[in-house]
Amino acid sequence: MIETDLLVVGSGAAGFSAALTASHAGLDVLMVEKEKLFGGTTAYSAGVIWIPGNRHGRALGIADSKEDALTYLQHEAGNRLNLELANAFLDNCNPAVEFIENNTHVRYEAVPIWADYHPTKPGAAQGGRSLLPLPFDGRRLGKRFGQLRAPLRTMMAFGGMMLGRNDLPHVFKMTRSARSALHVAGMTARYAVDRLNHDRGTRLTNGNGLIAALALSAEERGIELWLDSPVVELLQSDGIVTGAVVRREGKPQEIRARRGVVLACGGFPADDELKSRYYGHVRDGHAHRSAPPPGNRGDGIRLGQSAGGALAEDVAYPAAWVPVSLVPQPDGRTLPFPHFYERGKPGYIAVDPGGRRFANESASYHDFVPAMVEACRGRNETSCWLLCDHRAIRRYGMGAIGPAPLPLGPHLRSGYLLSAESWGELAGKIGVDSQELQNTVRHFNANAARGEDPDFGKGTDAYHRFNGDPTHGPNPCLAPLERGPFYAMKLIPGDIGTFLGLRVDGHARVLDSQGTPIRGLYAAGNDMTSVMGGTYPGAGITIGPALTFGYIAARHAAAEAAR
Known part of the structure; x- marks a missing residue:
């Protein structure tokens, strides 16, 4: 038997936050990860955190307050908002992030124009709450770099070069701006050198850079991380969780955790049974592709339930939705590509299987999918077509296809992208009514030429415009689709993680069906229920709470140890 103070199950943002906080509080910590790679869903993500009233925003002169943020969350989630969790998050999110930045290699920056997703609601911010992680040099991890989960292949250029949010404007302008051309050339040259010694680029951005920085910090603290080591059972004595049984190198290993166990296993986006139970369109037999890693099968939730923990099922949505396209691979498989950005650019529209627009394309990805589901209600499948003209696709790209000068030919030949010289011809290729399209x-x-969208209001608020092209007028999100050839790409529902999870209190303690804390058992990240009640108020509302409740859980465990 091995003894430690705190056992952390999972190696995403929540797990590393709990482990590092506990270590700095003087606890012995052991992390275990079921996969052979570490990083979880966070390694796939943008790494953004939603932190109202943060110091980076204040440094830019952005006024914000807990009261404003709570007002916004109340208007977003309504009676689904758990005020205890919301207050715990808002009271602790800034101390948590300041602890992370002060004691690890992680660094964040504010984006002053990155508005909340529904910026016209009371309490919403027009920018500053969403923080973006700075790039990190993966070479600093040494041999550990090979154990870091790589991002989705479809989200990397040339099969291995990462692009951060701040890189994208340069990519879009690389043929029209000398400064942007130099920026892209510099990234590409660095990538070419990296490939001499590595399987992919070492300039890490987004969540991959966040996890790498956390992992190096944990290694420097002497925190052990066991890979390929799933937890198969929680151990209890007199109703208190005292540890777990871990399968390591094919053999059961009993771990005694004196101060408790933190479940941070990433929710259930890869579990078909749970998705069928909670995703309505999946239950109806319609296609769905989850973006998170295939190992996220609800292990933490089931472990929590085995110890008496209850699920908090009253959420607005069970998952964070995103439309995805399916990118053909050389081996015949397809990989999902999450569509976050180009829908809001000028020159794009989305139509349902009948050839009609059904949503504001510049709205958040989480809002777009329910609109797609509703538009396809009663049909044989849930899907839509993203359309654009030649000017748009060459300037901004589409899905996994980059802008000019990157080629379109391979994607046309694979069937990922369809094209035609006229809308009537394209309608025939995608199977919609020609006259309707x-x-x-x-x-x-006719409306876009005037910068107007009276049907859905594309480009009418700060979040829409953030996703548009600031150099395009009069509306940064609107342009007529008039220069052929014309293009179409099929989108289906997907997700970037689950919202439905274990019920917890403001100390991140797992609760039973009566609302009583289970001593010694904590949950954070997507294993705990959504702080926002299953709504999606802004960029970073999963990783922000993940870092925060990992921090909260560890501090509570350390305080219990001191008694």
Whole structure:
């Protein structure tokens, strides 16, 4: 038997936050990860955190307050908002992030124009709450770099070069700006050198850079991380969780955790049974592709339930939705590509299987999928078509296809992208009514030429415009689709993680069906229920709470140890 103070199950943002906080509080910590790679869903993510009233925003002169943020959350989640969790998050999110930045290699920056996703609601911010992690040099990890989960292959250029949010404007302008061309050339040259010694680029951005920085910090603290070591059972004595049984190198290993166990296993986006139970369109037999890693099968939730923990099922949505396209691979498989950005650019519209627009394309990805589901209600499948003209695809790209000068030919040959010289011809290729599609485009174009969208209001608030092109007017999100060839890409529902999880209190303690804390058992990240009640108020509302409740759990465990 091995003894430690705190056992952390999972190696995403929540797990590393708990482990590092506990270590700095003087506890012995052991992390275990079921996969052979560490990083979890966070390694796939943008790494953004939603932190109202943060010091980076204040340094830019952005006024914000807990009261404003709570007002916004109340308008977002309504009676689904758990005030105890919301207050715990808002009271602790800034201390948590300041602890992380002061004691690890992680660094964040504010984006002053990155608005909340519904910026016209009371309490919403027009920017500053979402923090972006700075790039990190993966070479600093040494041999550990090979154990870091790589991002989704579809999200990397040339099969291995990461692009951060701040890189994208340069990519879009690389053929029209000398400064942007130099920026892209510098990244590409660095990548070419990296590939001489590594399987992918070592300039890490987004969540990959966040996890790498946390992992190096944990290694420097002497925190052990066991890979390929799933937890198979929680141990209890007199109703108190005292440790776990871990399968390591094929053999059961009993771990005694004197101060408790933190479950941070990433929710259930790869579990077909749970998705069928909670995702309505999946239950109806319609296609869905989750973006998170395939090992996220609800292990933490089931472990919590085995110890008496209860699920908090009253959420607005069970998952964080995102539309995805399926990118063909050389071996015949397809990989999902999450569509976060180009829908809001000028020159794009989305139509349902009948050839009609059904949503504001510049709205958040989480809002777009329910609109797609509703538009396809009663149909044989849930899907839509993202359309654009030649000017748009060459300037901004589409899905996994980069802008000019990157080629379109391979994607046309694989069937990932469809094209035609006329809308009538394209309608035939995608199987929608030709006259309906032509009427839709004609109506949209007439309004877009004036910078207007009376049907859905594309480009009418700060979040829409953030996703648009600031150099394009009069509306940064609107342009007629009029220069052929014309292009279409099929989108289906996907997710970037689950919201439905274990019920916890403001100390991150797992609760039973009566609302009583289970001593010695904590949950953070996507294993705990959504702080926002299953809504999606802004960029970073999963990783922000993950870092925060990992911090809260560890501090509570350390305080218990001191008694």
